[in-house]
Amino acid sequence: MTPIMSKSDAAALVVASRIRRGLTWAKIAEEIGAPIVWTTAALLGQHPMTQTQAQQVCRLLELGKDVAESLQLQPYRGADQAQLADPTIYRFVEALSVYGPALKELIHEEFGDGIMSAINFRVDISRRPDPDGDRVVVTFDGKFLDYRC
Amino acid sequence: MTPIMSKSDAAALVVASRIRRGLTWAKIAEEIGAPIVWTTAALLGQHPMTQTQAQQVCRLLELGKDVAESLQLQPYRGADQAQLADPTIYRFVEALSVYGPALKELIHEEFGDGIMSAINFRVDISRRPDPDGDRVVVTFDGKFLDYRC
Amino acid sequence: MTPIMSKSDAAALVVASRIRRGLTWAKIAEEIGAPIVWTTAALLGQHPMTQTQAQQVCRLLELGKDVAESLQLQPYRGADQAQLADPTIYRFVEALSVYGPALKELIHEEFGDGIMSAINFRVDISRRPDPDGDRVVVTFDGKFLDYRC
Amino acid sequence: MTPIMSKSDAAALVVASRIRRGLTWAKIAEEIGAPIVWTTAALLGQHPMTQTQAQQVCRLLELGKDVAESLQLQPYRGADQAQLADPTIYRFVEALSVYGPALKELIHEEFGDGIMSAINFRVDISRRPDPDGDRVVVTFDGKFLDYRC
Amino acid sequence: MTPIMSKSDAAALVVASRIRRGLTWAKIAEEIGAPIVWTTAALLGQHPMTQTQAQQVCRLLELGKDVAESLQLQPYRGADQAQLADPTIYRFVEALSVYGPALKELIHEEFGDGIMSAINFRVDISRRPDPDGDRVVVTFDGKFLDYRC
Amino acid sequence: MTPIMSKSDAAALVVASRIRRGLTWAKIAEEIGAPIVWTTAALLGQHPMTQTQAQQVCRLLELGKDVAESLQLQPYRGADQAQLADPTIYRFVEALSVYGPALKELIHEEFGDGIMSAINFRVDISRRPDPDGDRVVVTFDGKFLDYRC
Amino acid sequence: MTPIMSKSDAAALVVASRIRRGLTWAKIAEEIGAPIVWTTAALLGQHPMTQTQAQQVCRLLELGKDVAESLQLQPYRGADQAQLADPTIYRFVEALSVYGPALKELIHEEFGDGIMSAINFRVDISRRPDPDGDRVVVTFDGKFLDYRC
Amino acid sequence: MTPIMSKSDAAALVVASRIRRGLTWAKIAEEIGAPIVWTTAALLGQHPMTQTQAQQVCRLLELGKDVAESLQLQPYRGADQAQLADPTIYRFVEALSVYGPALKELIHEEFGDGIMSAINFRVDISRRPDPDGDRVVVTFDGKFLDYRC
Amino acid sequence: MTPIMSKSDAAALVVASRIRRGLTWAKIAEEIGAPIVWTTAALLGQHPMTQTQAQQVCRLLELGKDVAESLQLQPYRGADQAQLADPTIYRFVEALSVYGPALKELIHEEFGDGIMSAINFRVDISRRPDPDGDRVVVTFDGKFLDYRC
Amino acid sequence: MTPIMSKSDAAALVVASRIRRGLTWAKIAEEIGAPIVWTTAALLGQHPMTQTQAQQVCRLLELGKDVAESLQLQPYRGADQAQLADPTIYRFVEALSVYGPALKELIHEEFGDGIMSAINFRVDISRRPDPDGDRVVVTFDGKFLDYRC
Structure with a gap:
């Protein structure tokens, strides 16, 4: 019995293969039909x-079953400092x-006491052309959840 | 000579007046014509x-000149833990x-080595109706800046 | 214009009045019909x-309008270290x-990838008699939210 | 002489075997008759x-004696940040x-000065069906211990 | 309504009165018959x-009712860094x-898996004469509690 | 030339051998005639x-010379968080x-300005039978050192 | 006897007076003939x-002797997080x-083992016009000190 | 598939080769024609x-393709404590x-509300002869960016 | 009853009086005959x-009894970050x-396992003339204490 | 190409050889004629x-060229917590x-505004016999540097 490959080791192999094969993240996302x-x-x-999804990615990137197994593992989420x-x-x-703090005030003004969910949630990124220099546009879109007792 | 009122004291008075007069942040923003x-x-x-801007706000909220003076002060920006x-x-x-980390990868993929400016930058918030519960939509929109040596 | 009384000052007055009048938290909760x-x-x-609710509490505890105003304020939530x-x-x-970590494993085993909401959520506490010494029983009860992209 | 396998290495093997064999935590708990x-x-x-218990688990998961030895070791308890x-x-x-802080107030109101033991203690988790979405219910149940001098 | 005097303010008055009246902690403990x-x-x-106890202390130290009230308050326990x-x-x-870590090993060796309670617990201090210089002897004495599931 | 085995590696081997041979810490202490x-x-x-001492321990536990060498090394003392x-x-x-803080007050009351040495110091642990549950008794015993300029 | 005004209180008065009188930092520096x-x-x-220097500043800014006294006080230097x-x-x-780390390498390459002094040191700031947007130019200029044993 | 060599491993090889071949950082910079x-x-x-650039460096330092690949990788920037x-x-x-804080005041005085970019930015270092000991001169030169909403 | 003046308030008054009267620390130390x-x-x-000592200092600096009382108080020792x-x-x-770490090695080499006491300890400071610039010489002098079990 | 041995690995080999050969730090210092x-x-x-110096040390301790190379490397200085x-x-x-803080006051009193250099600096340690127990005497000796603008 061997442990399942850690998700950071799997990520390192995904990154290595992606770069060596000249594939974009966009191409991989398209392959699996996910955002x-x-x-x-x-x-x-x-x-x-x-x-x-894991098998599609590993086929595209020519990675092994150990990577595919790792990609299916439930993660501990979060970045370090x-x-x-x-x-x-x-x-x-x-x-x-x-x-x-301003976003907090405006969420409460518009929706009442509660939060934007970070679970029922998606993030998008796009490029917006601008004569003064193109812009990075990132959208956070989450369901409002109201505090209930 | 007295010190200029701290921005946190000014904010406390703005909040108190805003609530007691039943004014929304939206109304105040409209008053000064700013986002x-x-x-x-x-x-x-x-x-x-x-x-x-400071005088318009203080007139609307019936706050004194000391508050208006504080609102014009250059701040130390940032929230605490x-x-x-x-x-x-x-x-x-x-x-x-x-x-x-995913946003970092995608900014580099689309724009090259650089960042989304947090200075030449704006944030918007809106409510998007959804049959499964309305959603909070927050957009970060900043100019791309490329690393140059 | 005076700032709104801070919620910690309001809490200190609530606690002082509660103790001096010999009222329990249970009695106050009953008064406002909330958990x-x-x-x-x-x-x-x-x-x-x-x-x-704020007015009922202040009437029961004989506290002023400044306390009632503070109790209605949207808080910054959280305890310090x-x-x-x-x-x-x-x-x-x-x-x-x-x-x-065990709770995380079991939530994923039973519900899939997601979390117990801390917003659509309630906590209860009760005393369970036990011949070896009565027990404190605290129940966390939150809606399951599944991760969605 | 070799050191005893660390409990984190043992846990990684338990997890790997559990997933590859399609066993639930519930099934393992049942096997050893523990909560x-x-x-x-x-x-x-x-x-x-x-x-x-260690031998039963290792038999079920087809893990070696080194894992069984590790599972019997007295741990340093706790999760990291x-x-x-x-x-x-x-x-x-x-x-x-x-x-x-509210739980602290209510423990003192009901039991006096003391704590809920985290040693003479158990945790349970269950799923409660709810038309608005099923709920995660976690119960903390510990003996009350009163401060004594 | 005024807030209850904080326990640190009450302690500062206890210390001031104790020193000015030349009373020892031992004398105060004796007065209330506690360790x-x-x-x-x-x-x-x-x-x-x-x-x-609070009234006895305040009578001995000639402190007011506000101090006595504070001494009866349930504290947040703990020292700062x-x-x-x-x-x-x-x-x-x-x-x-x-x-x-050595105490942990020896508690487990002698008692099994569990802890020394810090609640059903007392501390004593004494002076032990020694020709090489007298010694401070501090004894921690707590009930053993075994981990139970 | 190889580095000296780290004290944590040596400790891991001591623990492994102690457990596998069914020896207690008490037995090892007795072997070397130390507390x-x-x-x-x-x-x-x-x-x-x-x-x-190192050789006696390694003979009893059947550990090698590398362990004995490590046990004689001057350590960096302290536990981690x-x-x-x-x-x-x-x-x-x-x-x-x-x-x-109470121990500090009482050391100063009894001995004057100074500390209990943590170097000219010993710790003992014992089990005290008690009908309500046996007790862990730990004694800190250190020479008083007075501040001198 | 009153304590000397803290340097942060003095700074707050300097800032208030500077702003209200419409004086620049450059004007104040010129007044005292310092960088x-x-x-x-x-x-x-x-x-x-x-x-x-302190008296010149206070005359220019119409601040009192308490401020002048504070400005002469030896400070604890440093900014907070x-x-x-x-x-x-x-x-x-x-x-x-x-x-x-690159500056460290290059200081060692050019000067050998040592540091740039932060005491025998000055900082300058200037504006450099640039068709793509003017630039902030900050120069750190410190004596090289070599490590000596 | 192997992971791409980490940038810290690549840096360690660059440093080793640079020292063993007696090359300066200046020489390497000249080779690639960069600051x-x-x-x-x-x-x-x-x-x-x-x-x-990566290939030129690796040819000069006689390092392999794995190093050249690593040098082209997009980094996580920053030094540790x-x-x-x-x-x-x-x-x-x-x-x-x-x-x-003084630099902040002077940037705002000269340029208004904004920052010196750390992206559209360069650093230079030079040695300035001085009879009292030569000086390290480091220049930070970044485009001013004004806050915009 | 009023609390005893804090030692930091007393220090602020000592510093203010010392500066206003043009007294050196050396003069004050001489007055009380202490290092x-x-x-x-x-x-x-x-x-x-x-x-x-406290009375001598307060007479010299013309400070009140409240300061003298504070100077006799047992302190919490230590500086903040x-x-x-x-x-x-x-x-x-x-x-x-x-x-x-080098001092640790050399203390152990010369004295064996133990420490330099920071209690039976004194610090001296002096100025040593040197043609290349005078030098600050600080001496730490503490009794060696050997670890004993 | 292999990386240069880390200074901590080199130190571990120096320590191992020093202990096994029964050499003191004093002997090594004498060998290279340094403090x-x-x-x-x-x-x-x-x-x-x-x-x-590196070669003399490695000859005395019979260590290899890899250690000698590492000893000449420019270090990152500092101890960890x-x-x-x-x-x-x-x-x-x-x-x-x-x-x-007292040393700071006395440096300023004697020398004016400035610091004791930690670069143009040396530390000595000696043993001072004393009938009450020998003493560790450590001297910090650094050039005074005055703040200059």
Whole structure:
């Protein structure tokens, strides 16, 4: 009996194969018919895939059954502090630090006491052309859940 | 000579007056003709207002010149850990922890090495009706900046 | 214009009046017709009350309008580390540290990938007589939410 | 002489075998006649098993004597911060942060000065059907211990 | 309505009166007929006193009813990091860091899987004459509690 | 040249051999004629042993010269946070948090300004029978050292 | 006897007066004939001023002798974490996190084993016009100190 | 499929080869025609190199294709706390702690509300001869970005 | 009854009076006939003074009885992180970080297993003229204490 | 190409050889003609050695060229928190916490605004016989550097 390959080891192999074969995350997402942010997050170890999805990915990337098995494992979700300090990710952290309390006020104003679900939830990213420089547009879209006692 | 009122004291008075007069953040934003998330963040102490904006807000909320002076002050931006742990804000923090590395990958795939600016940047929030329960939709929209040496 | 009384100041007055008048939390909860754990948490500053609830509490405890106004305010929720280190609360923290990963496994086994909501959620506490010493029984009851992309 | 296999290595093998053989935690708990949350926690490294329990588990999962030896070892109990930040576990942490002080008040109101034991203690989990979505119900049940000098 | 005096304010008055009147902690403990370590801890804010104990202390120290009321309040127990870093207290912290794992091994060897209760528990301190310099002897005495599922 | 075996690796082998041979810590302490808490702590890596002690232990436990060499090494003393959070050890940490300031007051009252040495110091543990459940009794015994300038 | 006004209180009055009188930091630095970054840092509480400098500043800003006294006080230097997290300051922190190890390599390559002094040191800031947007140019200039034994 | 060599492993090989061949960072930067601080940072793992740059470096240093592949990988940027505490790097950290708030004031005075970009940014280092001891001169040069809503 | 003035408030008054009267720490130490580092530390709140010492200091500095009472109080010893980060103090912290493990090796080589006492201990500071710039010489002098079981 | 041996691996081999050959740190320092504290710190990884020093050490200790190469590498200096918590080192940390602010006051009183250099700096250790028990005497000797703008 051997342990199941860790999701970080599986992610390292997915990344290596993706780069060496010149495949985009978009192409992989298309292959399995799932949203691109979700697919990327799943392959980096943040979501379990179905058996079918894992097998499709491993066929496309020519990875073994041990990787496919790992991709189906239920993960411990979350990034560590070193990842969140990377400048590309940190700008989102900073934006939350600046705008988080305002978002809280406006959620309560519009919806009442409650939260935006981070589970019944999706994230999208797109590029918006702009003459002053194209823009990164990221949308967080979650069901409102009201506090109930 | 007295010190300028702190932005947190000014924010407490803005909140008190807003609630007692039954005014929404939307109404205040409309009054000064600025985006609603920006306006709310500014009044909570995260942005300096122009003299005109500060005076309009204080007239609407019947607050004194000391508040108007404080609203124009250049802030130290950022929320503390206790604020970020509030469940309504924490769901955004959690979403970043789960999706941050995926967003990083996709920004690099689409734009190359760089970041989404958090300065040349805006946040919007809206309500999207949904038969399974309405949804909170928050959009982060920032100019892409590429790393240059 | 004065700021709204902070929820911690309001809680200190609620506690003082409750003790001096010899009233139980159970009695206050009964007065407003709300569950006891929810009511206690709300009065300690963790939930906003409706105007009616706040007024009923302040009438019962002979507290002023400033307290009633504070009780209706939307809170920043959460306890600080010093509170969580109190032995009576810490035993719950320790239990989560020991049983949290097992609960995660069993939630996934029974429900699939998702979480127990902490928003559509309630807590109850009761005393169960036992010849070896009565027992504290605390029940967490939250809607299952499945991860969706 | 070789060191005893660490409990985390043993847990990784238990998990791998459990998944590959399609066995549930419920089935394993039944096999050794112990409560399901306790059994799961023990196999994840939080409780020592008796020799009999360890051998039953290893027979069922076709694991070696080194695993059985490890399962009997007295553990260092507790989860790390990364585990507690997983969304499925974090909801319990958040609930304690919101309701912990209220639970403390109500334990003291009902029992006097003391704590709910986390040692003479058990946890149960169940699924409660609900037309608005089934619910996760977790019960903490510990003996009350009063402070004595 | 005024809030109940905080236990740290009450402790500061107890200490001031104790020093100005030249009373020892031993004398106060004797006055209320309780163990000396418990009494000192209680007056520093770590245990609630009965009404009788609080009134006896306040009579002896000529303190007001507000102090007596505070002494009866249920506390949040625990010291902060700055207190634990004081050299006189830190030596105990260091001793636990050096001997804690050994004590754990020996508790398990002698009693099985379980803990020494910190609730059904008392601490004593005494001076033991020694020709090489007198010694501080501190005894921790708690009921063994065995883990039960 | 090979590095000296780390004290944690040596401890892991001591523990493995002790368990497999069914030897108690008490038996090992008796073998080398040293106090039981000291011996256990030393074998877990907290004290250097003399060559004679190390050889006696390794003969009894049938461990190699590399282990004996490691046991004589001067250690870096101390436990990590994960060890101190284990419930069996944590109860001592909690007791210090509750009673540390009181012990400080009483040491100063009895001895003046100074500390209990944690170096000229010993710890003992014993079991005290009690009809309500046997008790763990741990004694800290250190020389008083007075602050001198 | 009253305590000397804290340097943060003095800084708050300097800032208030500077803003209300419409004076720039550059104007104040010119008044005392000291470098602008040094002057600004000193008035924010990071350097002691000479009596002459303090009096010149207070005359210009019409502040009292208590402020002048405070400005001469020897400070505890340093910013707190909340200040360093402000986006305008954080970009420097991030630049150090990205380039710090490279600067270390190059200092050692050019000068040998040693450091850039932060004491025999000055900072300058200037604006460099650029058709793609003007640039902030900050220069750190410190004496090289070589490690000596 | 093997994972791509980590950037820290690649950096360790670059450093080893650079030292053994007696090459300076300046020489390597010249080879690839890029600024010296940027080149050093990139080789230590803080920037991705182009394929051409990576191949030039590996040819010069006689390193393999696995290193060249790693050098092109998009990094997680940032140093850890242990690196920032090295005295040579720490002096920069300390300078920011002392002068950071002053730089913030002066950026706002000169440019208005905004930041110095750390992305559209470069760092230079030079040696300035000085009769009292040569000086390390480090220049941070970043585009000003103004806050926009 | 009023609380005893805190040692930090007393220190602030000592500092204010010392500066306004132009007295050195050396002069105050001479007045009470105690070592200069000890005296300065005591007046900053780190040691209790005798009644005689406290009265001498207050007479010299023309401070009230409330200050004298505070100076005799038994302190909680220790500096906070902000103080230790001040550059003048931090250089000592850094020196310990660089040389601490070496000092440990050499104490063990010369004295065996044990420590330098920080209680039976004194610190001296002096100025040593040097043509390359005068030097600060600080001596730590503590009794060796050997570990005993 | 292989990476250069890490300085901690080199230190482990130096320690192993030193102990097995019965050599003191004093003997090694004498061999290379360098101060003993500096030499010990360098061999533990805190200073780079010259090629000659490294070769002399490796000849004396019969260590290989890989160790000699590592000893010449420029280090990242500093100890980690676990090392600083070792009782023998911690006593120095504690002494700084108690006396650091006093040393700061006295450096400023004697020298003006500035610091003791930790770079142009040396540490010595000696044993001072004393009838009440020999004493550890550690001297920090650094050049005074005055703050200059």
